[in-house]
Amino acid sequence: MNPLRIAVAGAGLIGRRHIELIQASNACRLCALVDPAPGAAELAQAAGVPLYTSLQQLFAEQRPDGVILATPNHxxxxxxxxxxxxxVAALIEKPVAHTQEQGKRLLAVAEQGDARLLVGHHRAHSAILAKAREVIAEGLLGDLVAVMGSALFYKPDDYFNAAPWRRQAGGGPVLINLIHEIGNLRSLCGEITAVQAQASNATRGFAVEDSVAISLRFASGALGTFMLSDTAACARSWEQTARENLDYPSYDDEDCYVIAGTRGSLSIPTMRLKYYEQREHRSWWKPFNTAIAPLEQADPLQRQLTHFCQVIRGExxxxxxxxxGLRNLQIVEAISQAAHSGRLVDTTSL
Known part of the structure; x- marks a missing residue:
């Protein structure tokens, strides 16, 4: 098959990463760059592709097989x-929309026309999550009871100095970082039906939160807790444990999720299993069987590009x-609402 022709809209950090992956792929090739910023011209020239200032200009001159939208959220x-x-098929970087209303507008059009739209929650393509879902589906953990998760990391001062808006409402870890975690937890444990949260800005004193404690209820009846902070000197985050982005240092003695069921538990991403062999003799007085679920390391962004090519081809x-993507956004906004109101937020009607 001839390589698919893919255009990238957005020449920022994630757009550049998409370009690198396309250039390294045998399934597709870069056919255009779309970005009105002056700095994009140099990138397009280096890649040997034409530069367009808008998607309208791109479509007026050529029709790619797919477009990766790595543009600003709005x-x-x-x-x-x-x-x-x-x-034309599109891969939309997360979040799928900057508001729920806009997300619902896109959803109506997408489902009415059966559009080929893939949302760029790239961790959904993680080999780690795929193996964890497999373990859960096999029933080795029994019925899910609880999940404990964390995204604890320390953002340096220059992160905030480079973009002062990050000190204001909307610039904190709930709306910037948590959407990744919600996507992960929903894929592992099912739909989230209610949330509660407490937020604090006591460490940095900015107008926005720096730490949040979250409670979750899943449709299965399982409960979850999640600790989020961008001011915690701790390695219990996906980036610092999964080893999927080598720009981050990682630590093989840390996990960011523990999922527990009526028969056993799974720690992620070390994939350490503890389980009772015999269901009828389960007891905290009895020792667990222990094992480590085997994994193959893979770049989820590369796997996402491969999947996007399959979506383009109709495979x-x-x-x-x-x-x-919209559901992930709704849950994150419900958590923000719960933190501000101090009340439980039912998410079933969102």
Missing amino acids: LHVEGALACVEQG AKPLVTVRD
């Missing part, structure tokens, strides 16, 4: 709608749909 929906109108349905 441009995601308009860009995706432009691709749908042209019948697969999107693993992360617009509805999935």
Whole structure:
């Protein structure tokens, strides 16, 4: 098969990473860059592709097989709608939209026309999560009872100095970082039906939260706790444990999730298992069987690109749909609402 022709809209850090992956792939090739910023010209020249200032200009001159939308959040929906109108498949970087209203607008169009839209929650393509879902589906843990999760890391001062808006409401870890974790937890444990939260800004004193304690209820009846902080000198985060992005130092003695069921537990990403062999003799007086579920290391962004090519060719349905992306956004905003109100927020009607 001829390589698919893919355009990238957005020449920022994630856009550049997508370009690198396309250039390294045999399944596709870069055909264009879309970005009005002056600095994009140098990147397009180095890649040997034409530069367009808008998707409208791109579609007026050529019709790629797919477009990766790595644009600012507020441009995601308009860009995706432009691709749908042209019948072109799109990979939309997360979040799928900058508001729930815009996300619902895109969802209506996407589902009405069966559009080929993949949302870029790249961790959904993680080999670690795939193995964890397999272990849970096999029933080795029994019925899920509880999940304990954390995203604890320390953002340096220059992170905030480079973008002062990160000190204001909307610039904290709930709306920036938590959406990754919600996607992970929903894929592992099922739908989230209610949330509670407490937030604090006591460490940095900014107008935005720096730490949040979250309670979750899942449709299965399982309960969860999650600790989020961008001011905690701790390695219990996905980035510092999963070893999927080598820009982060990692530590093989740390986990960021523990999932417990009626028969056993799984720690992620070390994949350490503790389980009772015989269901009828379960007791805290009895020792566990222990094992480590085998893993193959893989770059989830590369796996996502491979999947996107399959979606373009009609060989697969999107693993992360617009509805999935919107649901992740809704849960994150519900957690923010719960933290501000101090009340439990029912998410079943969102």
